[in-house]
Amino acid sequence: MLEQIRIVLVNTSHTGNIGSAARAMKTMGLGELWLVDPVNPVDEQALALSAGARDILEQSTTVATLAEAVADCGLVIGASARSRTLSWPMLDAREAGEKAIAEAPKHKVALVFGRERTGLSNDELQLCHFHVAIPANPDYSSLNLAMAVQTISYETRMAWLAQQQGPQAEQEQEYPLSQDLERFYAHLEETLLETGFIIKPHPGQVMTKLRRLFNRARPEDYELNILRGILTSIQNPGRKSNDNS
Numbered sequence: 001m002l003e004q005i006r007i008v009l010v011n012t013s014h015t016g017n018i019g020s021a022a023r024a025m026k027t028m029g030l031g032e033l034w035l036v037d038p039v040n041p042v043d044e045q046a047l048a049l050s051a052g053a054r055d056i057l058e059q060s061t062t063v064a065t066l067a068e069a070v071a072d073c074g075l076v077i078g079a080s081a082r083s084r085t086l087s088w089p090m091l092d093a094r095e096a097g098e099k100a101i102a103e104a105p106k107h108k109v110a111l112v113f114g115r116e117r118t119g120l121s122n123d124e125l126q127l128c129h130f131h132v133a134i135p136a137n138p139d140y141s142s143l144n145l146a147m148a149v150q151t152i153s154y155e156t157r158m159a160w161l162a163q164q165q166g167p168q169a170e171q172e173q174e175y176p177l178s179q180d181l182e183r184f185y186a187h188l189e190e191t192l193l194e195t196g197f198i199i200k201p202h203p204g205q206v207m208t209k210l211r212r213l214f215n216r217a218r219p220e221d222y223e224l225n226i227l228r229g230i231l232t233s234i235q236n237p238g239r240k241s242n243d244n245s
Contacts, residue, residue, distance in 0.1 A: 004104035019049030020146035074107030078128035097155030
């Protein structure tokens with residue numbers, strides 16, 4: 001199951017932080033690292049600070065956008081502070097680890113960490129099903145990137161160890177991958193534009209709030225297919241009658 005867990009670092013500024021994050025991953029048994037638009041590629045400083053996790057750096061995958069990094073993932077959890085204009089379903093570090101391990105047998109799981117200074121953008125956070133916040137000391141909450149990766153990776157490993165010691169819960173739900181959800185959101189926006197519910201020059205926050213709604217609800221595969229079918233029937237209202245004729 002740990003092989004199903006992917007650590008994603010977005011637009012990391014310092015290569016040393018990439019190396020330190022790789023070290024943190026390896027100590028907890030995680031090995032899959034994706035880098036989204038890093039400011040600089042992996043270099044000697046990253047290799048030096050990886051302290052034996054060179055293999056993780058050498059096998060890492062670099063892509064241009066977060067959407068590419070999580071496209072084949074069924075669960076995406078993004079590290080975030082709680083103070084956001086539009087709140088999202090929140091987990092603490094322990095809950096994030098437990099949820100990641102519970103869903104790992106079914107699909108890839110991405111644990112996403114943002115820029116050292118500014119974290120993840122709102123658009124990037126909207127690609128996540130849940131946000132995770134580490135409840136650090138409010139008087140000194142300066143947690144660097146590698147520390148954050150270490151904390152979440154530790155909780156993930158602890159959840160995995162707990163599952164090895166007890167009966168595994170039966171997994172029945174099949175959830176869509178991130179790329180399937182993005183196709184649904186594009187289909188939804190297209191339909192709402194066609195019906196006039198939203199106007200392209202002034203979409204407001206409608207799509208953002210709808211993303212929040214569906215991410216919170218987490219429709220299963222068959223439910224998403226139903227929703228796509230409803231949208232298609234709205235776009236092509238005469239199709240059913242034509243099919244029956």
